Amino acid sequence: MKNTNYPITGNTAEEVARSSNKRLLKITEELDVDEQSIEIGNDGLQVKIDPDGGLSKSSNGLRTDYSVVRKRINQVITNSDVLQNDTVLRFAVGNNESWSFTCVLFVAIAAAADMKIQWSVPSSATMMWAATTRLTNMDVGAAGDPSSYPVLTETDSKVFGGGGVNVKLMFFITGIVNASTAGNVQLQWAQNTANASDLTVYKNSYIQAWKLG
Numbered sequence: 001m002k003n004t005n006y007p008i009t010g011n012t013a014e015e016v017a018r019s020s021n022k023r024l025l026k027i028t029e030e031l032d033v034d035e036q037s038i039e040i041g042n043d044g045l046q047v048k049i050d051p052d053g054g055l056s057k058s059s060n061g062l063r064t065d066y067s068v069v070r071k072r073i074n075q076v077i078t079n080s081d082v083l084q085n086d087t088v089l090r091f092a093v094g095n096n097e098s099w100s101f102t103c104v105l106f107v108a109i110a111a112a113a114d115m116k117i118q119w120s121v122p123s124s125a126t127m128m129w130a131a132t133t134r135l136t137n138m139d140v141g142a143a144g145d146p147s148s149y150p151v152l153t154e155t156d157s158k159v160f161g162g163g164g165v166n167v168k169l170m171f172f173i174t175g176i177v178n179a180s181t182a183g184n185v186q187l188q189w190a191q192n193t194a195n196a197s198d199l200t201v202y203k204n205s206y207i208q209a210w211k212l213g
Contacts, residue, residue, distance in 0.1 A: 065211035067091040071203045081194040083118055083157075086201065089187040091209040093122065093179040101209040103173040103187065106202040109162030113195035117173075118157040122183030127154035129175025159192050168202065176212070185209070 069088055077084070093099050109115045121127055130149045152158060152175075160171055177185050187207065191199050 064094075066209070068206065068208045070206040071201065073203050075201045077190055077199045079191070079194050079196050081116075081191050083116070083188040083190045085120070086187040086189060089205065089207045090184045091207060092182070092184055093125070093177060093211075094182045096180055098176065098178045098212040099185070099209050100176045100212055101174065101185070101207060103205075103207040105171045105173070105205045106168060107160070107171065107205075108165050108168050108198070108200045108202070109160065109191075110165050110195055110197035110199070111162045112193065113197055113199060114162050114192035115160040115189060115199055116157050116192040117160065117187065117189045119154060119177075120184070120186040120188055121154045121177060122179050122181045122185075124181055125154060125177055125179040125183070125185075127175055127177040127185075128152070129173060131158050131160070131171055131173040162199075165197050165200075 069091065071086075071088055075087055089103065091099070091101065105117075107115060117131075119127060119129070128151055130151050132149055154177070160169075163169055179185075189199075189201065
């Protein structure tokens with residue numbers, strides 16, 4: 001690093017960087033942010049704390065081809081089968097871009113309710129996606145049978161079977177989206193059958209996305 005003094009402070013570039021890092025660590029402690037989620041590179045730093053409890057970042061301040069968002073608080077739906085946006089699990093795509101993504105959900109669902117998910121995408125975008133899921137009577141095949149995980153499109157929804165409100169399950173979703181116009185790829189979910197029990201998507205559920213071109 002070139003040891004150049006800054007004209008206003010008189011500090012060297014190394015001293016400025018060290019001071020900035022100390023302030024960053026103080027901010028992350030106050031916000032209870034996992035410091036492992038913070039990366040400092042030559043191109044800068046980008047960290048976003050969503051007011052609804054999401055933590056998202058790119059690996060440096062200039063990079064626009066990668067996104068990761070992690071839920072930092074639980075989200076609960078009760079007695080509703082109307083799809084609604086997840087408060088944080090989404091990523092942005094640009095004009096004429098293709099993105100791949102993976103989404104991991106940690107959930108608890110009553111067997112009487114089950115869970116359905118769908119994706120909201122920009123106008124004219126197309127999507128192919130699939131999910132590993134606990135079998136329900138809406139799936140085909142036996143557990144572990146690839147036919148249980150059909151390839152879906154941007155207009156399809158998927159039902160995940162519940163194991164009980166105190167039974168945590170993990171669902172893995174992956175896919176690709178091709179967008180002609182810019183916008184958000186947004187996860188939506190609800191109970192499949194409205195039920196007075198809680199459907200919980202737990203903190204640390206996350207979505208990662210990579211631009212392919």
